[in-house]
Amino acid sequence: MSLKNLFGNIGPGPLVAAAFIGPGTVTVCTLAGANFGFSLIWAVVLSVLATVVLQEISGRIGIITGTDLSTLIRNQKDKPFFRIAGMVLVLIAIVLGNAAYEAGNISGANLGLSFYWNAPALDLGSSELQLGNFLLGTLAFVLLWLGSYKMLERILVALVILMSFAFLTTAALTKPDWSRLLAGFVPSWNEAEIPTLVALIGTTVVPYNLFLYASLVNKQWKDDSDLVHMRRDISISVILGGLVSMAILIVGAANTSAEITSAIDVSKGLESVFGSFAGYLMGFGLLAAGMTSAMTAPLAAAFVVCGILGWDTDVKSKGMRFSMGAIVCLGLVFSSLGIKPVQLITLAQLANGILLPVISAWIIWIAAQQSLLGSYRNKPLATALASAIWLVTLVLGIKSVGAVFGWF
Template sequence: MNLKNLFRNIGPGPLVAAAFIGPGTVTVCTLAGANFGFSLIWAMVLSIVATLVLQEISGRIGIVTGSDLSTLLRNQTGKPVFRIFSMILVLLAIVLGNAAYESGNIAGANLGLAFYWEAPTLDFSGLQLQLGNFLLGILAFLLLWTGSYKTLERVLVALVILMSVAFLIAAALTKPDISKLLAGFIPKWNVQEIPTLVALIGTTVVPYNLFLYAALVNQRWKNESDLPLMRRDIAVSVILGGVVSMAILIVGAANTSTEITSAIDVSKGLETVFGKFAGYMMGFGLLAAGMTSSITAPLAAGLVVCGILGWDTDIKSKPMRLSMGAIVGLGMTFSFFGIKPIQLITLAQLANGVLLPIISGWIIWIAAQHSILGKHRNTALATGIAILIWLITLVLGIKSVGSVFGWF
């Protein structure tokens, strides 16, 4: 397949990559490289495999059943108490989580923007409004309000490509030691690396992406014969996202900053070695990462809310616009007034920690059912691999819940 056909057949996969490469991923990968060099690159490979397996299942369910995961969850038969509990848990995790993280996406994009334009902070009777966050939030809202999946896909594909180029150039400028880089693909860790290892996987295997992709494949493909196109779409997108994450880690390993708390600190450290160009590349990458995630987070939340409540999931519908607008609005409120929604993020972390193993386990169960997927159900081997992936999500969930209560 030539490059032209590849782009013609691309689907919503880039939205998944856009969603998991946000400011949080940039920061986690940066700190992983800065603190441990290349030794955790193998963890990125593991996270890519886990994401590929789960996203392929969600896409297959979406195409074969013609329904998104939220609708399937609402319509599932069996114990009503479990169904209601699952619906409430999903709503809590996705709405709270995406509202909290939306503020981080907008603020992260503004940090990248600061490399090119330092947006002023306006003072209203002692209340400070960060203009950059406000403008970026409005831009995300307008892109969602257009009501066109095709427009969103084109914007996000362009941003993902530009973001990828920016981070890959920045990584190439560091001229990494190839032998040490290759050694990073060999699994090994020490106790100090475990929290960062869990964070690396956790920023890639994202619960709301499973809902997002299952819903959006129906906008692109309708027939079971399109399954190979879906698999190619998600494979290209997730692998590209993983390579970009590795590039960010490589950049982090080349820093000269004495104190590092974010990707911006690393880019400033790079300037002393490679000049301002590397810093500009990191700045643009962070801007693009923040903008892509600030679009996909409200979109995913809107699809989940409308799907579970039985409302119209068309992006132009009033329920979708209200749901997406509410998420963007909350994110903007937290970010442009400089509010840090710690309690909300803590609740979201707790809910997502519980949600990830439940949802991943549920879709793995669906994937093994002949009554639902027919000939497209998982084989015994595929189910075994998926269960191993589920065990990883279980560990991630326990770690997320444990960190909230101070167990770890």
């Protein structure tokens, strides 16, 4: 197969990679490397496998049924309890969650920008305006408001490619010990690594990406013969995202900082390895990671809102623009004024902790139904694999809920 054919059929998969490689992933992978070296690389591999399996199911449902997951939930009229409960849970988890974390995406992008330009804080009397956050959040808002789907896709794919280059190059320049690196692919853990292990998987297997991909494949492919393109698209994209996560972990393992609280600390710790060049690469990678997530999070939330409420899901429709704008504006306010939406984040964490295993179980059940997917339904072996992955999502969900109530 030629490279032209390989990349000519790449669809919305890179947007999934763009969504899960945000500031949170950068932070978690950096800390995993700094605290435990290469020993948790296998967890990144597991998270990639789980994500590919679940996203493939999501994409297959989108193509074969010709609709998105939100609309499928809304159309479950023969199951009124599941329909209402599902609609409410999805709206709370996705909308509030993405609004809360949008502030982190914008702030993470600004942290990357600070490697090149330290934006000032403007005194507004009783509060301060973080100019960098405000400018980057406004840029995300404008691109989402004005852009067609294809334009947004091109921008995000370009950012993903550049971000990947930045992190992979930084990792290569650290010249890791390959024998220790390869040993990290062998599963092993101790009690101290478990919270980081859960966090590594949790930043990759993201509930809203399941909704995002099912919605976007309909804009790229319409026929069951396109399933092969969809599978190639999501596999290449998620594997690339996994390689970037590994690269960030490798960079974290190479740092010499006594304490790490941000990517800036990592870059300072790498200066002894290859000078100030580390800062510029890490800065761009973090800037791109923040911006890609700052654009995909509102986009995913808007698809969910419009699907649940039965509104038009065209990117330029009033419903999509209103929903995307609301998510970005909330993130913009929180990040620009330094407001920490603790209660909102806590509620979002609780809702997402419940949503991930519930939605995962539901799409696995859908994928096994001949009445919906016909010959493209999951066979018993595929269902068994997906069910094993569901157990992982259940652990993640319990961990998220437990964190809210202080159980762990």
